Amino acid sequence: MLALGTVMPAFELPDFDGRWISSSKSDVASGTLVMFLCPHCPFVRHTRIEIGRVGRDFQSRGLAVYGINPNDTDAFPQDGPEGMKQEAAIAGYSFPYLRDETQAVATLYKAACTPEFYLFDAERKLVYRGQLDSSRPGNTIPVTGLDLRTAVDAVLAGRTPSLDQRPSVGCSIKWKPGNEPNYF
Numbered sequence: 001m002l003a004l005g006t007v008m009p010a011f012e013l014p015d016f017d018g019r020w021i022s023s024s025k026s027d028v029a030s031g032t033l034v035m036f037l038c039p040h041c042p043f044v045r046h047t048r049i050e051i052g053r054v055g056r057d058f059q060s061r062g063l064a065v066y067g068i069n070p071n072d073t074d075a076f077p078q079d080g081p082e083g084m085k086q087e088a089a090i091a092g093y094s095f096p097y098l099r100d101e102t103q104a105v106a107t108l109y110k111a112a113c114t115p116e117f118y119l120f121d122a123e124r125k126l127v128y129r130g131q132l133d134s135s136r137p138g139n140t141i142p143v144t145g146l147d148l149r150t151a152v153d154a155v156l157a158g159r160t161p162s163l164d165q166r167p168s169v170g171c172s173i174k175w176k177p178g179n180e181p182n183y184f
Contacts, residue, residue, distance in 0.1 A: 001129055001167065002110045008032060008124040009108040013068065013098035016084040021096045023066065029122050030062040031155040033148075036106060036116040036173070037097070038071045039083035043170035044115050046137045050145045051115065052092035054132075058152050065095035070106035071114070071174040079174070103179045110183050113170040117148050121155050128155075130165035 012022040023032070035051065037044050044051070055065045067088075071079040081099065088097050100106050109118060119128035128151035135143040151161035175181070 006126045008120040011105045016081040032064040032120045034118040036111045037067045038079045038114045039087040041114045041171035048091035050143045055095040067097040070100040072176040116168040128161045
């Protein structure tokens with residue numbers, strides 16, 4: 001996993017409509033949330049309404065929020081721009097939902113699954129990398145976003161989130177042949 005304290009790797013990626021978005025142009029003092037998502041993953045589908053809520057709730061409080069889809073669309077065409085556009089509409093994503101076609105950004109972040117969450121403080125240092133909450137498809141725990149919301153609330157209040165962080169659980173990123181990272 002990307003080590004806590006790591007400076008946020010910058011990126012410039014297209015959204016599902018082809019508009020290029022740069023993380024370095026984000027003028028945010030309070031923090032940045034980077035999420036790795038994709039349309040077909042059952043774990044994302046299970047939590048996407050709450051992911052949309054988290055985005056809306058915290059963007060309005062000054063947090064920069066980005067969703068990034070790194071999956072191989074040759075093998076998973078439903079994860080292409082049209083699938084992303086549909087997912088964003090269904091879930092109410094108000095944040096840029098970006099396409100990592102080369103999978104270079106996912107590799108920089110040492111991302112392993114969807115959904116996966118990286119929270120950076122006002123100095124763009126990683127302070128949280130963990131799960132949305134303990135809900136999973138098939139368990140009876142409600143989707144609340146508790147773990148991520150607690151971490152973001154701490155960052156927005158100028159505090160460091162708890163170091164008791166549980167890794168995300170989800171679908172493995174669908175790497176293109178030859179792109180599989182060596183950090184597993």
